Amino acid sequence: MKRIFPMPIHSLMLTLVWLLLNGWSYGQLFLGLFLGLMIPIVAYPYVRGHTSVKKPLAMLVYLLLLLWDIVVANVDVARRILMPNKHLKPGWIAYPLSLQEDFPATVLASSISLTPGTVSVEFAEDMSCLYIHVLHLDNETSLKAFIAKRYEQPLKEIFGC
Amino acid sequence: MLNNLVGLAVLVAAFMVGVAMLFCLWRLIQGPDITDRVLALDTLYINSIALIILLGLYHGSALYYEGALLIAMLGFVSTAALAKYLLRGDIIE
Amino acid sequence: MSDLTTVAMTDYLVALLVLIGASFMLIGSWGLVKLPDFFTRLHAPTKASTLGIGATLIGSLIWFSVQQGSVHIHELVISIFLFLTAPVSAYMMGKAALHRHRPMITGTKNVKLAEKAARREGLKKPD
Structure with missing residues (x-):
């Protein structure tokens, strides 16, 4: 079989x-x-050896949530583009990564790139953190907490790790 | 064939996408670095996909999707190849 | 074409979706021209263009589905493909720019982190 x-x-x-x-x-x-x-x-x-999806239904919910966030992201970024440049406060954050497998980490990085004003640019060599460029960085800790709660936690459950 | 409302909307949208492509072209010529040019090319191919879809809508033909799909695939591969070339000075190792 | 009201409804919907898509694409490309440094520019096309394309494609999907009286899902394949590839190409271009030490505008927070990330080893070809 x-x-x-x-x-x-x-x-x-x-x-x-x-x-x-x-x-x-x-x-x-x-x-x-x-x-x-x-x-x-x-x-x-x-x-061979890729992490597999343990909960397909949770994955579907996650994708719908992501789709909604993409729409919000687009409106947000469009607003920031139309505002004058002097209001822009770009910045970098190092997001501490607790997902270690390649595939879940890739899904997380892609989700971050698709959602509000953030683009993941580089992984640390030992996969300990993910460097993210933020278009408008207001509050670093709350952004990290948001990513952890909204994306990383569901992904951990979906991939069972 | 299209009726007035959708036809007008498609024409206006095609004009907007055309202007967007001119913006990309400006960035493509202006630079300042080659990474900016790659980014401009990436945006340019995405805009051209939209233009082809609008053309398909305007002519009421579903055949243009094959073209749009081809541009999407080739565009992604060329962006990836160019970025990798910039990063490592080589594409196939 | 069955009902007059549904046809009018889909007309408005398709026109709206196409225009929304085009305006997002216009704003994204305007961001490409206007934003001050490479990393901020990276946000504009990868975001605005995916939704721009997505809205346009859904508009044409609805249009052809109503016109031909059957569900017409070709367009969905293109949107899914673009949503999958946009973050990957953004990641690759950002990484290339990071390791080429592209300048950032003054006022960028935590530039040290970017420098740290750019020092990552293992990118040069093994001799």
């Missing part, structure tokens, strides 16, 4: 994306299933 379906969720995703791109028909379904089966078999040796 493991040899035929090394990554069942990926197989399903690939088939689904193939059908989204090419429209529905039985021929396309067959081709999509074929690709969905073959690509994971070829790709599996390279991605």
